[in-house]
Amino acid sequence: MPRDSFVHLHxxxxxxxxxxxxxxxxxxxxxxxxxMPAVAVTxxxxxxxxxxxxxxxxxxGIKPIIGCEAYVAPHSHKEKASSLREAAYHFTLLAQNDNGYRNLVKLISTAHLDGFHYRPRIDKELLAQHSAGLIGLSGCLAGEVNSAIQSDNIDKAKQAAAEYRDILGPENFFIELHDHGMDEQRRCNAVLPKIAKDLGLGLAAANDVHxxxxxxxxAHDVMLCIGTGKMVQDESRMRYTPELYFxxxxxxRALFKDFPEAIANTLAIGERCNVSIEFGKSKYPEYPVPEGQTREGYLRELCYKGLEERYGERAKIDNQLRERLAYELGVLEKTGFVSxxxxxxxFIHFAKGRGIPVGPGRGSAAGSLIAYVLxxxxxxxxQYGLLFERFLNPDRVSPPDIDVDFCExxxxxxxxxxxxxxGERRVAQIITFGKLKAKSVVxxxxxxxxxxxxxxxxxxxMIPNELNITLDSAAEKNSELKRAVATEPQTKQLFEYAKILExxxxxxxxxxxxxxxxxxxxSDxxxxxxxxxxxxxxxQYPMGPLNDLGLLKMDFLGLKTLTVIEDTLALIHKREPEFSLKDIPLDDAASFSLYNRGETIGLFQMESGGMTNLxxxxxxxxxxxxxxxIALYRPxxxxxxxxxxxAKKGVTPIKYLHPLLEExxxxxxxxMIYQEQVMAAASKLAGYSLAQADxxxxxxxxxx
Incomplete structure (x- = not known):
């Protein structure tokens, strides 16, 4: 690593x-x-x-150092303190290698699942159990060592540092130095180098970047106020120094000119940290099949049984059906998605067996004959000309996606x-993050x-109601907003802050x-x-990273409409016990007239004003x-x-961009309004296979 550089570790x-x-x-x-050769996240x-x-x-092309500013409980992570200040100290942890990353994941999971009190907390005993492959830094002013120094208890500070040294090893624990021009930091920095020298520890400079x-x-100060529920003009509120930047x-180097080794050590730590995360390798559970059967054999058995149930005699004589099913099974086996x-x-079989209403299917899964016969x-x-390659493309092995609607x-x-x-610990719901979007940030x-x-x-x-609109594009689209920003000083200030935080x-x-x-x-x-x-x-990882890591992600959608339908059926069955949804004709003129009159309240996906007008x-x-x-009414x-x-009403003649598109x-x-039409056109016009068309x-x- 270049000797004249620096690595931010906090x-x-x-x-x-x-x-x-x-x-x-x-x-x-x-x-x-x-x-910079590397950078850490904490x-x-x-x-x-x-x-x-x-x-x-x-x-x-920057080396990533995965870390966390952990919260360490003074005693046991399960012991509850009387206040936030007494609940935990701050401690900087960095993953040095793959084992360290796994240990960091275990520690931070345990902190949230078992040690949450004001903050997600670990303790020294836990840290000792999962210390392999980790590098520790003593932390900011809220760290245990610095807290003791600020309380004029140097012996306690030295003892805390010695405990961390013994847990992590002297080569894996560093005394962290900050200098934002604060008196408290000057007091600590006057003592910390001596503690480091006495205990045989290295120094590491950091800037606690926010x-x-x-x-x-x-703008960051404004964001702090949003987070703490305070007003910018409040005197007694948390404030950060302007020095906490990258x-x-x-x-x-200029800031820590008296401690050149504290700078050099950031590069040495950066050199030592090498975590390699594996993407794409399947971590799917293996479905437990009956004894003596393979998963592939069991799936085939279920599919051919389902084929006869769905199509009756046609299943025995229609070669197109059997060829399509054999093709889909072949792709599924080849791509490794049988389980x-x-x-x-x-789980759908379970739901239907329990009388839990399940939706008829949505998205690309509807293109799979396997999904239909199962x-x-x-x-x-x-019947609807739906394509299997949209569900699972043999030329691009990415996980299929089946979204399932259940009664809410x-x-x-x-x-x-x-x-x-x-297993309880093998299944979890998925985190998502709310964003400071244009209207809400304003x-x-x-x-x-x-x-x-x-x-x-x-x-x-004044911000138009458009999906994912930005403040800049809103100002371009609405002249009234642009004028307000240009002529009203307070609005201009608001807009400047909002654009940084957006x-x-x-x-x-x-x-x-x-x-x-x-x-x-x-948590493995x-x-x-x-x-x-x-x-x-x-x-703790959202949907995208989970997919990238090869984990099985399912969408279990709770749909109120299915609950309403189920409640309605229960009422109908009191008068018509034999009634079934399958008895409802799909060509009922009275039903279509409801749409034409715009009476769509309570109809799934049809309730918005725009849908009603359309x-x-x-x-x-x-x-x-x-x-x-429904296909047309989307961005x-x-x-x-x-x-x-x-064209539908005959006001203008139907035009085809190419004669081959008529079919x-x-x-x-x-x-062209359906994705299947795009694929079919690519196949017909350019000779693409359906996999290439996908x-x-x-x-x-x-x-x-």
Missing amino acids: LHTEYSLLDGAVRMKELMQKAVEFG DHGNLYGAIEFYQEATRA FLRRDDHD KSPAEM YILIVWD GVTDIDPL ARRGEVLEYVRQKY RDVGRVMGMSYRDADRIAR GLSRNAGVHAAGVVIADRDL YIPLCRDVKGNDVIS SKQFEVKKLDDIIAL GPMELIPEYVR ICADTYGV LLRRAMGKKD
Whole structure:
């Protein structure tokens, strides 16, 4: 590593929620600009951003050092203190190797699951059990060593440092130095080098980074107020010094010119830290099949039995059916997703056996004949021209995705079944992060700046209601907003702060549907925590990283509509005991007229004002019209609505961009609205295989 550089070993990203304001991509750009060989992440008590950090650093050619600013309880992590101040000390932990990363994951999981009191806490005994492969730094002013010095108890400070040395080993524990011009730090820095010398420990300089540039300090201060519920003008509130930014090697060297070894040690630690995370290798559980059978054989048996149940005599004589099923089974076996489909079949089979309403299927899974014959979906892919390659592409082995709708009131029963079947600690719900989006960040910033709700709301209402709109694009699209920012000093200030904070993570929540299942205790792979209420176990990594790590991710969607249907059926059965949903005709004119009159309240996916207006224009006459309606009313295809409606009503003639497209787009009046049509067109026009056509579809949809 370059000797004149520096490595930041204590750094808080946006995943130190409403405390750190560093974005991963910008961090890596800055590290590259400064010629830094490595950088660490040490968020407060969590590893939420570890995988995103690792991937961004690797892409930028910067060595990632995965760490955490852990909370260490003074005694047992299970012992409850009377106040936050007494609950825990801060301690910087860095993973030196793969074993260290696994130990860090175990420690931080235990802190959340067993040691949470004010903060997720470990203790020294736990640290000793999982110390292999870890490097420790003594921490900031809230660390145990510095706290003792500030209390004028030098012996206690020395004793604490000696304990950490004995736990981690003298070569793996460093005394951490900070200098932000604070009196308390000067007091500590006058003592710390002597403690280090007496105990045979190295020094390590750090800057406790919370934001990227010095100029970000004021916006970061506003964010602190959002997090602590204070106003900017409040006198007695937490404030951070402007010095907590991502300083250059030259700045850090100048700051610690009296302790050159503290700078050199950051490079030495960076050199020693080498964590390699494996992506893409399946960590799916193996489905337990009856004794004496293979998974492949069991799946085939279930599929051919289901084929006869779905198609009757046709299953014996229709070669197209049997060839399609054989092809799908072959792809599933070749790509290694046999256990995956069996696991999904099993919990859906359980739900249906218990009378728990299950949706008929959604998304790409509807293109699978296997899913249909197993009863995972209730949509015949052949009848609707749906393509298996959209579900599972043999040319690009990425996990299939089956989203399953369950009755909202009974979704928990299915989750509990899966937990019991595969093991409590092998199943968890998935974390998600709320963001400071355009409208919410304006309201949040306005509130802490002391603006009235009315004034902040006036600005927020000027932002167009568009998905993922940014403040910059909002100002371009609304001249009234642009004028307010240009002519009103307070609005200009609000906008400047809001733009810096826009998009940062605001809070952690639980994904509405996501569940992760592994082949062993999840904390062997990923860090775990609890939901906000402190009940359910959830992953600390969000959906994307879990997928990348090769973990099995399922969507168990709780759908209120299924509950309403079930309640309605119960009422009908009191008068018509033999009634079944299957008796309802799919060509009922009275039902279609409801759409044409815009009476869509209570209809799934049809309730918004825009959908209601569109259904009035549409002249719904058949089920295919409703399918087209739902496909059109989403970002992208929405632009085609006027053209589609005019062609459907005969106002404009149907046009095909190429004669070969007539067969593909005839049912949709020459307009391409379905992803299957994109794939079919690529196959017909360019001679693509359906697998290649799926890759094109993904590229068009900007899917990885």
